[in-house]
Amino acid sequence: MKLSQPTEKRLPGRPKEASEAELLRYEALWVDTFRGLRDGNPEIETEVPAGSSMFIKRSGPGQEQLYIEGFGKPPRVIRQPKFSTTPDELRSWRSRVQKEQDQFEEAMLDPAPVRAKVAAIPSERRLWEALKRADNATRVRRIYSQSNIWLKPRLEFPGGGFIEHWPFRRILYRDAEAFCLAKLDPRYPGRDQRKSGDYRRVEYLARVMAGLTVRLAPSTAVEMLRKMKHTEQCICWRCLMQIAPRFPISLARYLAEGNWFR
Numbered sequence: 340m341k342l343s344q345p346t347e348k349r350l351p352g353r354p355k356e357a358s359e360a361e362l363l364r365y366e367a368l369w370v371d372t373f374r375g376l377r378d379g380n381p382e383i384e385t386e387v388p389a390g391s392s393m394f395i396k397r398s399g400p401g402q403e404q405l406y407i408e409g410f411g412k413p414p415r416v417i418r419q420p421k422f423s424t425t426p427d428e429l430r431s432w433r434s435r436v437q438k439e440q441d442q443f444e445e446a447m448l449d450p451a452p453v454r455a456k457v458a459a460i461p462s463e464r465r466l467w468e469a470l471k472r473a474d475n476a477t478r479v480r481r482i483y484s485q486s487n488i489w490l491k492p493r494l495e496f497p498g499g500g501f502i503e504h505w506p507f508r509r510i511l512y513r514d515a516e517a518f519c520l521a522k523l524d525p526r527y528p529g530r531d532q533r534k535s536g537d538y539r540r541v542e543y544l545a546r547v548m549a550g551l552t553v554r555l556a557p558s559t560a561v562e563m564l565r566k567m568k569h570t571e572q573c574i575c576w577r578c579l580m581q582i583a584p585r586f587p588i589s590l591a592r593y594l595a596e597g598n599w600f601r
């Protein structure tokens with residue numbers, strides 16, 4: 340990723356650097372989505388910070404909810420009691436939320452990691468195969484709607500309620516037609532039969548979807564991501580994983596060997 344150019348050189352409108360960074364970020368999110376759809380996540384044992392890994396406060400109309408997820412433990416959902424309207428009840432709910440939040444933050448700062456199992460997430464391989472075959476928007480939208488895991492934009496709470504955790508996934512539904520068209524492009528490695536071939540398709544389709552997510556034409560996004568320069572100081576997801584373009588190993592090979600963020 341290029342570092343910022345001096346401000347005076349910027350063209351009017353959206354700064355180029357910002358859209359490049361955004362495109363690159365969505366590339367990773369879409370790789371995660373398609374790779375997960377194809378392979379799922381295995382159960383792994385890893386060193387994690389003691390305590391919880393995710394803390395979500397859901398407010399808005401109705402009752403508030405806390406969603407707290409820890410490695411190797413089932414998620415906890417704490418709901419604001421119904422009809423808690425008196426000042427005392429509200430105060431006691433606020434202090435409960437604060438206590439949970441403090442505990443969570445303390446655990447995040449705790450330097451002593453524990454070994455914990457991270458639960459496996461199944462693949463939806465059938466949907467991945469169908470997505471590759473889909474040649475019209477209706478089919479793509481049907482596949483999208485059939486997904487229970489990897490294409491869903493919402494994280495659902497065990498006892499009802501949800502948060503929109505992966506809103507970008509909706510773009511596959513919205514731009515289903517552009518997705519199909521992008522597979523007709525000669526750059527799509529549709530016939531790559533190598534073991535890593537499917538991961539080249541993951542990469543290409545992730546670039547297409549990253550483009551559509553930031554409202555760039557797929558072919559523009561594919562080219563921008565292909566030609567993007569990563570400096571020695573770059574700390575983007577590719578450089579952190581030590582893969583191409585700055586490092587010799589390609590994303591496809593990296594994925595084919597079973598590596599990814601866990």
Ligand SMILES: [Zn+2]
Nearest residue numbers: 569573575578
């Ligand atoms: Zn980089």
